[in-house]
Each structure stands twice: as C-alpha cells, then as structure tokens.
Amino acid sequence: MKLEWSHTVLNIKDSVKILQFYTKTLGFNLSDRGPLAENGPEIIFVSQDSDEHHQLAFIVGREDVDKSTSLNHLSFRVKTFDEVYEVKERLDSADVEYLPLCHGNALSLYFNDPEGNGIEVFFDTPWDVAQPQGVVWDTSLTEKEALEWVERTFEKEPTFAKREESAREFVNRK
Ligand SMILES: [Fe+2]
Known part of the structure; x- marks a missing residue:
C-alpha cells in the first residue's frame, strides 16, 4: 500500500x-x-x-481567523530557481512579507496567506544534508551565486553531499 x-x-x-x-x-x-x-x-x-x-x-465558514490552528505550513516545490524569484516578485507586489530560509537541500520562501496559514515555496538544491537546518539567504543573489553560497554555508556539515551521492538513509529511500 x-x-x-x-x-x-x-x-x-x-x-x-x-x-x-x-x-x-x-x-x-x-x-x-x-x-x-x-x-x-x-x-x-x-x-x-x-x-x-x-x-x-x-x-x-471559519469564524475567527485570529485563533491559532494546528496547521504550521503548506509547502510547494518549484522546479527552477527562476520560479522562486517569480514568487518573491509576486509577494513583493502583493505586499506580502516573507522569510527566505535555506535548509541546505532547499532554498525556501516562507510567508502567510491572508488568514495566517503558513506557506513555503521551495527549490531543491543539488545537495542533501541532515535536517533540520535553516539559514536566511539573500534573495538578490543569482542562481549561481545562491548555489555557491549554499555550498559554502553547508559543506562543513558531516552529512552534506550531492543528492545522488548521499549515503544517508531515510524513510522511503532505497
Ligand atoms: Fe517545510
């Protein structure tokens, strides 16, 4: 199943x-x-x-949007770095604040919808690293600069490796 x-x-x-x-x-x-x-x-x-x-x-039919819920965030993957940038620009034009956070294996933007539901949009980096990790990244960087920064920032982590070469075992990985 x-x-x-x-x-x-x-x-x-x-x-x-x-x-x-x-x-x-x-x-x-x-x-x-x-x-x-x-x-x-x-x-x-x-x-x-x-x-x-x-x-x-x-x-x-939600009565009170101020009440907290059990939802932390919904997360969506984009296939290209340019799409992360496009989301950033759309959030800028809609005056939505966001937190750019890098998990080593992903470059993410975190923000809230108009009723406070958390949302993440992320782009997979070429690397794998044990989680959790989180370092704020600079959204003004180009893709090349951002990926170089990711490598410099996380390469000292003992589990840091290229995705396809990662020896780490986790659930559902063969
Ligand atoms: Fe997430």
Whole structure:
C-alpha cells in the first residue's frame, strides 16, 4: 500500500481575499465551487496540477481567523530557481512579507496567506544534508551565486553531499 498525497482542505473566512491570493499571487486555477450540501457552506477547489482536480480546497465558514490552528505550513516545490524569484516578485507586489530560509537541500520562501496559514515555496538544491537546518539567504543573489553560497554555508556539515551521492538513509529511500 502507498498513500499518495493529493490535497489539503482549509477552513477559511474571506473567500474573496483568499481566492485573490491563491489565484493572482500564487497562480492557482479555480477548478469548481459550490455548496457542500443544501444550505451547506461553500467549498472552493483550486489546482495547478492537471492530474489533480484540486490540490487545495477552501470551506467558507471559519469564524475567527485570529485563533491559532494546528496547521504550521503548506509547502510547494518549484522546479527552477527562476520560479522562486517569480514568487518573491509576486509577494513583493502583493505586499506580502516573507522569510527566505535555506535548509541546505532547499532554498525556501516562507510567508502567510491572508488568514495566517503558513506557506513555503521551495527549490531543491543539488545537495542533501541532515535536517533540520535553516539559514536566511539573500534573495538578490543569482542562481549561481545562491548555489555557491549554499555550498559554502553547508559543506562543513558531516552529512552534506550531492543528492545522488548521499549515503544517508531515510524513510522511503532505497
Ligand atoms: Fe517545510
């Protein structure tokens, strides 16, 4: 048996703000929306993956966005460094603050959606290193400069290695 991750559903309060953020700033597409049952709350489905009807769904009816939830963050991978930069620029134009954090194996941006749900967008570096790790990185660097910085910053870690050469064993790795 293998459970493959499909989607996450968030309870939300303001569907206009949330949809604006997830579609305009983060680039999700609206798949469907409608009431969950007769007179039930609305559910809104979004996706960026043609194989997933929804990667995220929002159920409108969260009462108090100030209350903390058990969700720490949702995380999304981008395939290129340029896309991390594009997300950074989109966050800048939407006036969304972010924390650029490098885990050695990833260059990440952490930020919140309009209702305080944590989000990470990350780009895999060519390296593997035991986790957790976290060092703030400079988003003004080019890809080449950023990767050189990652190597300099993490190479002293005993487990630091090229991804394909890493001898580290962890769950699900053959
Ligand atoms: Fe994460």
